[in-house]
Amino acid sequence: MRQRVLLFLKKVKAFIKAPNFACTQCGECCSRYMICVTHKDAYRVAKEYGLNPHDFLDCIIPEKSVEETYKGVPRFLGEDGKRWVLCFKTNNENSGCCFNNGGPCSIYPVRPLVCRAFPFLWRRLLHGHKFIFNSEALEFCKGLGAKENKFDFESVARDMIQSEKEDKEYAKLVDEWNKLVERKKIKSPSLDSFIDFFMKTLSEEENEL
Numbered sequence: 001m002r003q004r005v006l007l008f009l010k011k012v013k014a015f016i017k018a019p020n021f022a023c024t025q026c027g028e029c030c031s032r033y034m035i036c037v038t039h040k041d042a043y044r045v046a047k048e049y050g051l052n053p054h055d056f057l058d059c060i061i062p063e064k065s066v067e068e069t070y071k072g073v074p075r076f077l078g079e080d081g082k083r084w085v086l087c088f089k090t091n092n093e094n095s096g097c098c099f100n101n102g103g104p105c106s107i108y109p110v111r112p113l114v115c116r117a118f119p120f121l122w123r124r125l126l127h128g129h130k131f132i133f134n135s136e137a138l139e140f141c142k143g144l145g146a147k148e149n150k151f152d153f154e155s156v157a158r159d160m161i162q163s164e165k166e167d168k169e170y171a172k173l174v175d176e177w178n179k180l181v182e183r184k185k186i187k188s189p190s191l192d193s194f195i196d197f198f199m200k201t202l203s204e205e206e207n208e209l
């Protein structure tokens with residue numbers, strides 16, 4: 001009971017002022033969450049590490065119990081008529097991200113933009129954007145309570161602005177794909193054909209530059 005009260009007090013305090021944070025790269029956060037990605041997140045990983053995106057991408061239909069978490073995340077149409085969320089595959093233990101091996105992220109330099117703010121959340125508030133501490137992290141993040149704060153708010157804010165831009169681009173691309181599927185212009189809509197569609201679009205865009 002005392003433990004729960006302490007945790008509650010800690011959480012309340014955290015809402016007022018987040019504790020110091022310095023990531024230890026323990027990988028705990030990466031073993032807990034399903035990582036939704038955009039076309040550009042996937043493209044960067046594929047390019048930087050010479051990986052085939054079909055090998056590390058997956059798609060899900062979020063369960064009703066977590067539906068709220070996926071609010072606003074674009075969903076692409078599959079041949080079953082269902083709408084899917086693009087994400088990274090899970091690791092071998094079937095929990096968390098496939099790039100997590102119980103330690104530092106294996107694609108750290110090009111990790112998805114969504115991974116970069118943790119244990120904070122970048123939220124649009126009344127007067128612009130703000131980092132809000134994700135109090136769930138108190139239960140497992142070893143980097144919290146560090147002597148010195150090493151979270152670089154400025155640099156992560158830049159990543160978050162980039163993330164907003166790419167989220168919009170991704171939403172547009174998914175919309176385009178869904179219209180093509182609805183008009184039956186795509187013969188076999190699937191995760192694989194969706195990946196091919198956006199990889200082709202992005203590599204054409206890159207060639208034009």
Ligand code: SF4
Binds near residue numbers: 035097100104111
């Ligand atoms: S991509 Fe890297 S940082 Fe993001 S969840 Fe996976 S292992 Fe963690």
Ligand code: SF4
Binds near residue numbers: 022024025026027
């Ligand atoms: S749980 Fe905390 S310390 Fe560990 S990798 Fe994630 S952010 Fe860093």
